Amino acid sequence: MNRLVSLLLWPAIAIIGAFSFAGLALGRGESVNAVWLVTAALSVYLIAYRFYSKFIADKVLQVDPSRPTPAVRHNDGLDYVPTNKWVLYGHHFAAIAGAGPLVGPVLAAQMGFLPGTLWILAGVVAAGAVQDFIVLFVSVRRDGKSLGEMIKMELGPIPGSLALVGVLAIMIIILAVLALVVVKALTASPWGLFTIFATIPIALLMGCYMRFIRPGHVGEASVFGVVLLLVSIFLGRVVAEDPTWAPMFTLSGTQLAWALILYGAIAASLPVWLMLAPRDYLSTFLKIGTIVALAIGIYYVAPKLAMPATTRFLDGTGPVFSGKLFPFLFITIACGAVSGFHSLISSGTTPKMIENESHMRLIGFGGMLAESFVAVMALTAACVLDPGIYFAMNAPAAIIGTTAANAAQVISGWGFTITPEMITQTAKDIGETSILSRAGGAPTLAVGMAQILGQALGGKAMEAFWYHFAILFEALFILTAVDAGTRVGRFMIQDMLGHVYKPLGNTEYLPANLLGTGLCVGLWGYFLYQGVVDPLGGINTLWQLFGVGNQMLAGIALLLCTSVLVKMKRQRYVWVTLVPTAWLLITTLTAGVQKIFDPDPKIGFLSLARKFSDAAAQGTVLAPAKSIAEMQRVAFNNYLDAAVCAFFVLLVVAMCIFAVKVCMQALKQANPTAHEIPPLAGTQGALA
Amino acid sequence: MKDATGSGRAAVLEVNDTTSGAPAQGVFRERARSLCSACRQVFGMPDYERYLAHSAQRHPGAPVLTPSDFFVQAIERKYGRGGARCC
Numbered sequence: 001m002n003r004l005v006s007l008l009l010w011p012a013i014a015i016i017g018a019f020s021f022a023g024l025a026l027g028r029g030e031s032v033n034a035v036w037l038v039t040a041a042l043s044v045y046l047i048a049y050r051f052y053s054k055f056i057a058d059k060v061l062q063v064d065p066s067r068p069t070p071a072v073r074h075n076d077g078l079d080y081v082p083t084n085k086w087v088l089y090g091h092h093f094a095a096i097a098g099a100g101p102l103v104g105p106v107l108a109a110q111m112g113f114l115p116g117t118l119w120i121l122a123g124v125v126a127a128g129a130v131q132d133f134i135v136l137f138v139s140v141r142r143d144g145k146s147l148g149e150m151i152k153m154e155l156g157p158i159p160g161s162l163a164l165v166g167v168l169a170i171m172i173i174i175l176a177v178l179a180l181v182v183v184k185a186l187t188a189s190p191w192g193l194f195t196i197f198a199t200i201p202i203a204l205l206m207g208c209y210m211r212f213i214r215p216g217h218v219g220e221a222s223v224f225g226v227v228l229l230l231v232s233i234f235l236g237r238v239v240a241e242d243p244t245w246a247p248m249f250t251l252s253g254t255q256l257a258w259a260l261i262l263y264g265a266i267a268a269s270l271p272v273w274l275m276l277a278p279r280d281y282l283s284t285f286l287k288i289g290t291i292v293a294l295a296i297g298i299y300y301v302a303p304k305l306a307m308p309a310t311t312r313f314l315d316g317t318g319p320v321f322s323g324k325l326f327p328f329l330f331i332t333i334a335c336g337a338v339s340g341f342h343s344l345i346s347s348g349t350t351p352k353m354i355e356n357e358s359h360m361r362l363i364g365f366g367g368m369l370a371e372s373f374v375a376v377m378a379l380t381a382a383c384v385l386d387p388g389i390y391f392a393m394n395a396p397a398a399i400i401g402t403t404a405a406n407a408a409q410v411i412s413g414w415g416f417t418i419t420p421e422m423i424t425q426t427a428k429d430i431g432e433t434s435i436l437s438r439a440g441g442a443p444t445l446a447v448g449m450a451q452i453l454g455q456a457l458g459g460k461a462m463e464a465f466w467y468h469f470a471i472l473f474e475a476l477f478i479l480t481a482v483d484a485g486t487r488v489g490r491f492m493i494q495d496m497l498g499h500v501y502k503p504l505g506n507t508e509y510l511p512a513n514l515l516g517t518g519l520c521v522g523l524w525g526y527f528l529y530q531g532v533v534d535p536l537g538g539i540n541t542l543w544q545l546f547g548v549g550n551q552m553l554a555g556i557a558l559l560l561c562t563s564v565l566v567k568m569k570r571q572r573y574v575w576v577t578l579v580p581t582a583w584l585l586i587t588t589l590t591a592g593v594q595k596i597f598d599p600d601p602k603i604g605f606l607s608l609a610r611k612f613s614d615a616a617a618q619g620t621v622l623a624p625a626k627s628i629a630e631m632q633r634v635a636f637n638n639y640l641d642a643a644v645c646a647f648f649v650l651l652v653v654a655m656c657i658f659a660v661k662v663c664m665q666a667l668k669q670a671n672p673t674a675h676e677i678p679p680l681a682g683t684q685g686a687l688a
Numbered sequence: 689m690k691d692a693t694g695s696g697r698a699a700v701l702e703v704n705d706t707t708s709g710a711p712a713q714g715v716f717r718e719r720a721r722s723l724c725s726a727c728r729q730v731f732g733m734p735d736y737e738r739y740l741a742h743s744a745q746r747h748p749g750a751p752v753l754t755p756s757d758f759f760v761q762a763i764e765r766k767y768g769r770g771g772a773r774c775c
Contacts, residue, residue: 075742075746077738077739077742077743077746078739078762078765079765081738081742083729084726084729086726087726087729087730088729090729090730091729091730091731091732094730094731094732095732210759211756211759211760215754215755215756215759216734216736216755216756216758216759218728218733218734218759219724219727219728219733222731222733268770272763272764272766272767272768273759273760273763273764276767277763277766277767280732280767281731281732281733284731284732285731349766484767484770485770486770487767487769487770488769488770489770490770491769491770
């Protein structure tokens with residue numbers, strides 16, 4: 001019976017998928033319905049899950065359901081807890097899905113909907129889901145060890161330490177770029193800023209409620225929290241329309257940057273029960289709720305894709321980010337296709353909760369497919385927008401100017417016809433004064449979501465509400481990530497400082513803690529500020545730096561997976577990880593080298609730095625700098641970005657050499673040399 | 689609902705221990721409880737009942753944390769070092 005169902009079901013899914021792709025492919029020249037895109041993606045996921053992940057589980061990894069997992073061996077009811085596989089799937093998905101899959105695809109939409117979609121689908125099946133699944137497997141077989149520890153075990157102590165420095169570096173860049181997304185979304189937006197600001201007292205209230213009033217009643221506190229959040233969105237409109245309150249919540253980009261830096265420093269120093277935990281709950285509710293709502297919304301409204309399949313910006317002249325499709329598409333869309341950061345989650349809490357090895361396929365591979373689906377929906381939401389509006393929102397002021405009339409003229413000149421009235425009307429619909437140059441993904445996605453959800457529920461009148469709801473949803477989990485990330489960064493910095501001077505490594509020692517937090521905030525704050533004042537809008541610089549870093553981490557994780565497969569004597573199947581590793585190395589290294597050395601100042605850090613320092617030497621001031629001192633700062637920042645990028649490139653090359661050496665040694669051995677916990681290790685915490 | 693507050697666990701034990709009474713209601717309550725527990729786990733919230741069940745099974749008779757102590761410790765464990773989180 002099961003066999004019969006399978007015999008009918010899978011061809012049916014394949015046919016639906018084929019039809020959806022045909023819908024996309026044959027609809028050139030006329031607008032295509034977004035449902036085709038989403039359905040094509042779902043079919044790819046189902047087929048990849050059913051066949052490819054099964055192949056990896058059965059043949060490549062030879063997952064053994066009878067082998068006790070760390071959760072079973074060390075079951076302590078706290079960290080190591082055997083968890084129902086669907087529950088853990090949800091938990092894992094909530095941990096991996098962040099702002100990344102929402103931002104990258106929106107930026108990449110400047111090349112049309114097709115390149116981004118194809119990379120998301122191919123990338124997730126061949127690289128992203130494979131990485132998440134195999135890292136999870138490797139960690140489960142090593143008592144739930146972290147990525148850094150596993151690299152140390154399998155590749156050696158030097159690569160282990162190098163990987164940790166690399167992780168800290170991307171952590172800093174990611175915090176900066178996420179904070180920049182918030183700055184771009186909230187600049188001169190009193191409604192948005194008020195609702196985000198309101199989440200602070202709401203979280204404090206929830207924290208105190210759960211701690212003192214009704215200890216442990218997290219569910220009750222969360223219900224109050226969500227209700228208060230929704231109230232704050234309505235109140236935001238009142239604030240924005242009030243002549244006395246509105247100016248207090250209208251901040252410029254640099255003011256917001258300082259506010260965020262201050263916020264990061266304070267939030268990361270507060271007790272975790274007071275703000276971090278309650279906000280994390282709120283952000284997880286909103287995240288899962290919004291993603292589900294968006295999926296239903298797309299199917300219910302069935303909007304047409306207004307963006308063409310491909311645009312002229314494939315050639316690298318795009319206003320949102322510069323650089324050709326290869327390699328820049330592949331670093332712009334990181335999360336959703338393949339994200340190195342997931343290797344930290346797949347070797348973090350999740351492996352300690354796996355009940356049975358056979359569940360890893362659903363949680364590791366399947367979890368990443370769900371994140372990829374989020375990326376496809378984000379891309380869809382951006383492509384549903386009128387392309388003119390899309391470019392008005394995402395092109396920097398240096399290109400389209402600061403007035404609707406100017407922007408409409410420039411964008412129409414690119415072939416995306418738009419009138420100034422359309423731009424101002426869109427701003428009015430969403431309750432904002434301007435939509436121009438709000439790069440960073442969040443606002444674009446929010447407008448797209450507002451149009452989709454507005455059509456499904458509430459009509460035009462509700463668009464402003466949905467827009468601010470979407471901004472709140474993204475900003476909330478970005479701010480939670482800033483808080484949590486600053487803490488992680490602080491511990492990493494203290495770990496490193498402890499090697500230099502022992503007391504600085506003591507996490508119970510307040511001055512050392514403050515120093516660690518200060519350094520971490522200072523580092524990401526520096527990049528954030530630099531991004532805010534960047535002549536090309538900041539996202540162009542920071543998002544690509546982040547993309548290079550994140551893909552580099554994925555490359556490192558996949559190098560580890562490859563080495564482990566070789567050490568397990570599964571070299572027959574090594575292509576499963578070797579192909580995505582090679583692709584990531586090619587794209588990351590090409591992009592990294594171009595970002596550093598490209599002669600076009602829009603792409604290469606060094607040429608932009610030289611352009612500014614040369615002009616400064618001749619006494620000319622180039623916009624947007626206003627003085628020679630500012631010019632020199634722009635030049636310095638670009639040298640710094642080049643150095644960070646060079647660090648990523650060198651790191652990945654070094655890791656590659658270490659991995660090749662380890663693999664060569666392993667190939668010479670007759671027996672497996674991987675450091676797995678033996679299957680018959682005691683089940684009563686003998687190894688604890 | 690009010691009367692179950694604070695003695696939630698006792699109520700569960702009662703339902704499990706007695707085979708007579710209102711089994712349908714017991715099953716319903718058990719389902720609702722496990723649904724709530726599943727939600728808490730998905731959202732990464734502290735799950736006191738699961739902790740009690742674990743202690744009762746693994747370390748019968750050993751002293752257990754109060755709800756508020758458990759709550760504080762669980763949150764500290766999860767977020768104390770920031771907690772890995774994705775972009």
